[in-house]
Amino acid sequence: MRILFYDAKQYDVDSFEKERPNYPDLEIEYLDTDISPKTAALADGYDAICAFVSSDLGEKTLDILADKGIKLILMRCAGFNNVDLKKAEELGITVLRVPGYSPEAVAEHAMTLAMSVNRRIHKEYIKVRENNFSLVGLMGLNFHGRTAGIIGTGKIGAAMAKICHGFGMKVIAYDKYPNKNLDFIEYKELGDVLSEADLISLHCPLTDENYHMINAHTIAKMKDDVVLVNTSRGELVDTNDLIQGIRNHKFHGVGLDVYEEERDNVFENRSADILESSVTARLLSFPNVIVTSHQAFFTEEAMAAISKTTLDNAVDFINNEIKEMNLVK
Ligand code: NAI
Numbered sequence: 001m002r003i004l005f006y007d008a009k010q011y012d013v014d015s016f017e018k019e020r021p022n023y024p025d026l027e028i029e030y031l032d033t034d035i036s037p038k039t040a041a042l043a044d045g046y047d048a049i050c051a052f053v054s055s056d057l058g059e060k061t062l063d064i065l066a067d068k069g070i071k072l073i074l075m076r077c078a079g080f081n082n083v084d085l086k087k088a089e090e091l092g093i094t095v096l097r098v099p100g101y102s103p104e105a106v107a108e109h110a111m112t113l114a115m116s117v118n119r120r121i122h123k124e125y126i127k128v129r130e131n132n133f134s135l136v137g138l139m140g141l142n143f144h145g146r147t148a149g150i151i152g153t154g155k156i157g158a159a160m161a162k163i164c165h166g167f168g169m170k171v172i173a174y175d176k177y178p179n180k181n182l183d184f185i186e187y188k189e190l191g192d193v194l195s196e197a198d199l200i201s202l203h204c205p206l207t208d209e210n211y212h213m214i215n216a217h218t219i220a221k222m223k224d225d226v227v228l229v230n231t232s233r234g235e236l237v238d239t240n241d242l243i244q245g246i247r248n249h250k251f252h253g254v255g256l257d258v259y260e261e262e263r264d265n266v267f268e269n270r271s272a273d274i275l276e277s278s279v280t281a282r283l284l285s286f287p288n289v290i291v292t293s294h295q296a297f298f299t300e301e302a303m304a305a306i307s308k309t310t311l312d313n314a315v316d317f318i319n320n321e322i323k324e325m326n327l328v329k
Contacts, residue, residue: 049073156232266294
């Protein structure tokens with residue numbers, strides 16, 4: 001099988017090439033450019049393409065891919081909201097994905113954000129390099145003995161709950177389907193979790209019902225000096241309401257790996273650009289906010305798991321042994 005790999009960063013090439021010797025039937029060509037209607041025709045002569053969360057796999061792109069004989073799209077990620085699935089089915093293109101790779105990678109990053117913003121590590125790193133050894137503005141909170149509120153206790157939320165438990169925190173959570181394996185968690189209604197927690201960490205998927213679940217109304221319920229972390233999806237938080245909450249001194253700290261306007265920024269070096277969004281710029285301006293660029297998944301272990309599952313998916317397709325949970329439909 002010949003696979004054209006779009007939007008290949010060096011770290012993608014490194015982790016896929018590490019695995020590829022175990023897959024003698026697969027040939028991969030790496031392209032810098034991402035897939036779109038303008039670049040889809042490059043797939044001429046290949047059997048499959050490999051794409052990512054930010055790739056444009058809309059109707060036009062899929063039409064061109066089908067015309068070039070592409071039968072398989074290998075998504076090297078869990079998300080697939082960028083794929084026109086109806087069109088793919090119509091054209092007989094199979095879409096496979098990597099449903100889970102390393103929940104611990106994301107949970108560890110969530111705690112990293114919480115601790116960094118709590119102890120102002122982002123400020124201190126810069127300050128000490130300038131020979132400023134003052135402690136003014138660096139006062140943190142002990143997490144030990146405080147309450148962690150986990151929203152969504154699936155794979156990642158469970159890993160985060162265990163980390164918080166290990167820190168000596170009381171762990172409360174909200175999920176429609178409580179995780180029976182976590183006996184140290186006390187499940188409560190969403191409003192109670194938001195009003196009782198000192199650290200709130202979001203780990204539920206984005207759905208129609210929880211769009212902007214963190215808004216002026218829910219922020220008002222939270223304790224003063226709360227730490228909020230979002231490694232899930234930007235749209236869970238109404239950014240303008242969050243900014244108002246920060247300006248009202250509601251938060252001790254806010255750590256965001258995802259935010260509403262991230263799409264044009266994610267994984268791009270935009271240091272020479274004037275960014276279009278003033279909302280993101282305002283978020284970045286606060287001393288008690290840390291933003292990272294959708295990097296929570298980005299560990300060696302997670303990348304190895306993504307590469308392996310993506311290549312396994314290709315082999316399963318060849319052998320007509322597709323795993324149901326990896327099939328997107
Ligand atoms: P999962 O499917 O194992 O768990 C999700 C949990 O959320 C389930 O227990 C479900 O019952 C619960 N849930 C669903 N709707 C809810 C609601 N409205 N309120 C509370 N709980 C709700 O998913 P997993 O693997 O733990 O991933 C969680 C999210 O993390 C993903 O949906 C994705 O948005 C995000 N993610 C972020 C990454 C990053 O790099 N920043 C990487 C991977 C995932």
